[in-house]
Amino acid sequence: MIVLSCGVNDYKNVTLSGKIDKDIALFKNIFSRDAVLRTREILIGEGLRCYMIFMDGMVNSAQQGETVVEALVEANLPNDCEVNCKYIAQNILFANEVTETSKLPDMLRAILYGDTLLIVDKNKTALTINTKGWRTRGISEPDSERVLQGPREGFDEAAMFNLAMIRRKLLTPDLCIELMRIGRRSDTLVFVCYLGSLANQNTVKELKKRLEKINIDGILDSNYITENIRDNKYSLLKTMGSTERPDIVAARLLEGRIALVVDGTPVVLTLPYLFSENFQSDEDYYINFTLASFTRALRWICFFITVSVPGVFVALVTHHFDLLPTHFALTVAKLRVGVPISSVIECLSLVLAFEILKEAGLRMQQNLGHALGVVGGLVVGQAAVEAGIISAPMLIAVAFSAIAGLMVPRLMSAVFYLRIFIIVACAFLGLWGFFVLSSLFVIRVFSLKSFGVDYTESFARPKFQTLKDTFFRAPWKFMKTRPMFNKNRFRKGK
Amino acid sequence: MKKLFVLPLICFVILLCGCADYREIDKGYLVTSIGISNQENTTSIFVEALSSSDVISKEITRVVLTETGKNLKEAYKNLQASLVKPLYLEQLGAVFLENTDITPLSEIKQLKLDVYVVKTNSAKALFEGETISGVLGYDVISLIKTQQKNTQNQLYKIQNKNQTLPTVDFLNGKMVLSWAKENDK
Numbered sequence: 001m002i003v004l005s006c007g008v009n010d011y012k013n014v015t016l017s018g019k020i021d022k023d024i025a026l027f028k029n030i031f032s033r034d035a036v037l038r039t040r041e042i043l044i045g046e047g048l049r050c051y052m053i054f055m056d057g058m059v060n061s062a063q064q065g066e067t068v069v070e071a072l073v074e075a076n077l078p079n080d081c082e083v084n085c086k087y088i089a090q091n092i093l094f095a096n097e098v099t100e101t102s103k104l105p106d107m108l109r110a111i112l113y114g115d116t117l118l119i120v121d122k123n124k125t126a127l128t129i130n131t132k133g134w135r136t137r138g139i140s141e142p143d144s145e146r147v148l149q150g151p152r153e154g155f156d157e158a159a160m161f162n163l164a165m166i167r168r169k170l171l172t173p174d175l176c177i178e179l180m181r182i183g184r185r186s187d188t189l190v191f192v193c194y195l196g197s198l199a200n201q202n203t204v205k206e207l208k209k210r211l212e213k214i215n216i217d218g219i220l221d222s223n224y225i226t227e228n229i230r231d232n233k234y235s236l237l238k239t240m241g242s243t244e245r246p247d248i249v250a251a252r253l254l255e256g257r258i259a260l261v262v263d264g265t266p267v268v269l270t271l272p273y274l275f276s277e278n279f280q281s282d283e284d285y286y287i288n289f290t291l292a293s294f295t296r297a298l299r300w301i302c303f304f305i306t307v308s309v310p311g312v313f314v315a316l317v318t319h320h321f322d323l324l325p326t327h328f329a330l331t332v333a334k335l336r337v338g339v340p341i342s343s344v345i346e347c348l349s350l351v352l353a354f355e356i357l358k359e360a361g362l363r364m365q366q367n368l369g370h371a372l373g374v375v376g377g378l379v380v381g382q383a384a385v386e387a388g389i390i391s392a393p394m395l396i397a398v399a400f401s402a403i404a405g406l407m408v409p410r411l412m413s414a415v416f417y418l419r420i421f422i423i424v425a426c427a428f429l430g431l432w433g434f435f436v437l438s439s440l441f442v443i444r445v446f447s448l449k450s451f452g453v454d455y456t457e458s459f460a461r462p463k464f465q466t467l468k469d470t471f472f473r474a475p476w477k478f479m480k481t482r483p484m485f486n487k488n489r490f491r492k493g494k
Numbered sequence: 495m496k497k498l499f500v501l502p503l504i505c506f507v508i509l510l511c512g513c514a515d516y517r518e519i520d521k522g523y524l525v526t527s528i529g530i531s532n533q534e535n536t537t538s539i540f541v542e543a544l545s546s547s548d549v550i551s552k553e554i555t556r557v558v559l560t561e562t563g564k565n566l567k568e569a570y571k572n573l574q575a576s577l578v579k580p581l582y583l584e585q586l587g588a589v590f591l592e593n594t595d596i597t598p599l600s601e602i603k604q605l606k607l608d609v610y611v612v613k614t615n616s617a618k619a620l621f622e623g624e625t626i627s628g629v630l631g632y633d634v635i636s637l638i639k640t641q642q643k644n645t646q647n648q649l650y651k652i653q654n655k656n657q658t659l660p661t662v663d664f665l666n667g668k669m670v671l672s673w674a675k676e677n678d679k
Contacts (some may be wrong), residue, residue: 326632
């Protein structure tokens with residue numbers, strides 16, 4: 001009989017019979033279409049039958065041989081007491097983690113996650129033995145969050161190792177790690193991490209509530225979760241943080257935030273997320289505050305430049321010639337002669353071309369990516385200007401805007417759309433369009449929330465302590481308080 | 495459901511404005527100075543403009559355009575009608591008045607308020623004469639700013655039509671800007 005199911009929870013009403021032939025048939029039936037399931041019968045002592053069930057490639061064979069097979073084969077059973085799972089776990093197995101369970105979903109999970117399941121004749125329970133041995137990528141510096149100074153380690157795809165990396169930075173029993181399983185078919189492990197004394201428990205409850213509501217086949221990356229639980233689902237702006245660096249997660253936890261570690265992805269989510277976090281870099285805290293403050297301010301300026309420069313330039317050359325210095329106006333006019341497309345189409349095309357180059361460069365091998373940048377940016381750009389397809393000032397404006405955009409990578413998607421909207425608004429209404437759209441954007445940003453916390457909380461009541469880590473990075477001496485959403489605001493308190 | 499209609503509505507409202515006042519900077523004459531001459535019930539208009547229409551050489555060329563009419567409005571209208579490209583007044587630096595006060599200037603709607611208004615005895619001679627930098631309007635502005643005696647001749651600063659304005663003319667082939675004496679005001 002083939003049992004069709006979508007997840008391990010479908011078997012919650014099934015139990016072991018205690019008859020080993022029947023039970024092993026059950027497992028073989030469940031995994032009847034799985035070619036990598038392995039079973040091995042072992043006789044303990046003078047004839048107690050047991051079966052090891054595991055997935056090939058998921059277990060550490062050497063560890064399994066030493067801690068399970070060797071122990072079972074060489075075991076001598078006593079005559080004076082009943083041998084059951086509990087006895088085997090306590091007296092025979094060498095494995096460091098052995099759990100007895102009577103629930104079939106837990107047994108299936110163990111098999112699927114690289115553990116060895118041991119079912120014993122005449123027992124309605126089974127033992128799950130930790131023999132996980134799947135390969136991981138290992139610790140490496142994340143490409144998207146490189147630093148010149150500071151820790152170089154990044155998460156990999158195994159949640160347990162990621163949790164260990166966080167734990168290594170926060171050696172405190174206050175670190176709470178709660179397990180949830182999400183995904184009807186993938187049954188992905190999701191860990192909710194927070195510091196019990198700092199995190200707002202209402203936010204933790206709200207997060208768990210939202211996680212429980214997720215109804216999806218599988219979670220293959222943390223973004224599956226982000227899109228399901230974030231506030232303002234259709235907003236261009238991130239309302240949940242993401243990082244691949246354990247030091248950032250630890251720092252966020254120390255601010256009273258909550259981290260979501262999802263198995264199978266190196267991207268860890270943090271929440272609540274504030275608008276000012278888009279402009280923060282982990283390196284800001286590893287270098288001198290003067291330089292960090294300068295680069296922080298530069299990021300804010302670059303955000304303004306990247307969204308506004310192409311639009312404002314279009315507004316100036318199509319609506320407000322009077323605002324251009326005369327010689328510049330003449331130069332622009334001179335260099336635009338012969339360009340077959342209007343300024344606004346020219347600008348939109350260049351923005352699109354840059355996005356194509358960027359996307360193509362990201363997907364290429366690293367060496368080819370550089371070549372693509374040189375050919376696309378320099379050669380094609382220069383040729384297009386010389387051919388009179390585009391004008392040099394517009395190319396400079398868009399290129400400058402694009403380079404400035406790289407300073408705020410966390411706002412990349414928002415910046416792209418905002419830039420396009422501003423260009424269109426400026427083409428229609430000139431600088432009025434720019435101011436109207438900018439105002440709408442500011443209103444929108446101030447209306448956003450992240451798990452009940454105002455997205456622009458730092459700016460709501462501007463004081464030194466609330467702004468100390470926004471436009472600039474104050475010295476640690478003055479970092480006296482945690483963010484306002486925190487229940488324990490004073491860093492030097494308990 | 496309401497949200498579904500908001501975006502098209504906003505787009506529709508924006509589209510209603512029909513790219514209001516959308517122009518391409520290279521598709522018109524950038525006017526740098528205007529001369530107005532009023533003689534025997536005929537108004538002549540002289541327009542100095544920079545044109546970037548030369549596709550082959552891609553050079554900026556200075557052109558002087560003239561037209562006449564019963565009044566300034568008609569002369570300006572006739573001038574616009576005779577051109578293949580529109581006149582952009584955003585870079586206008588100076589207006590020269592011959593035998594007239596500032597009253598007719600209100601007939602040109604797009605005129606900037608910060609333009610310098612200067613009197614002249616012969617607008618025709620001024621526009622046909624040799625300039626210093628190549629652009630008459632900017633020569634005059636340079637002269638005004640260099641002498642720094644009085645900058646009350648910008649259109650929005652002029653108190654009334656009888657206000658004394660500086661005069662510019664060619665004397666012995668040289669452009670000379672003269673200011674009225676303080677007690678002449």
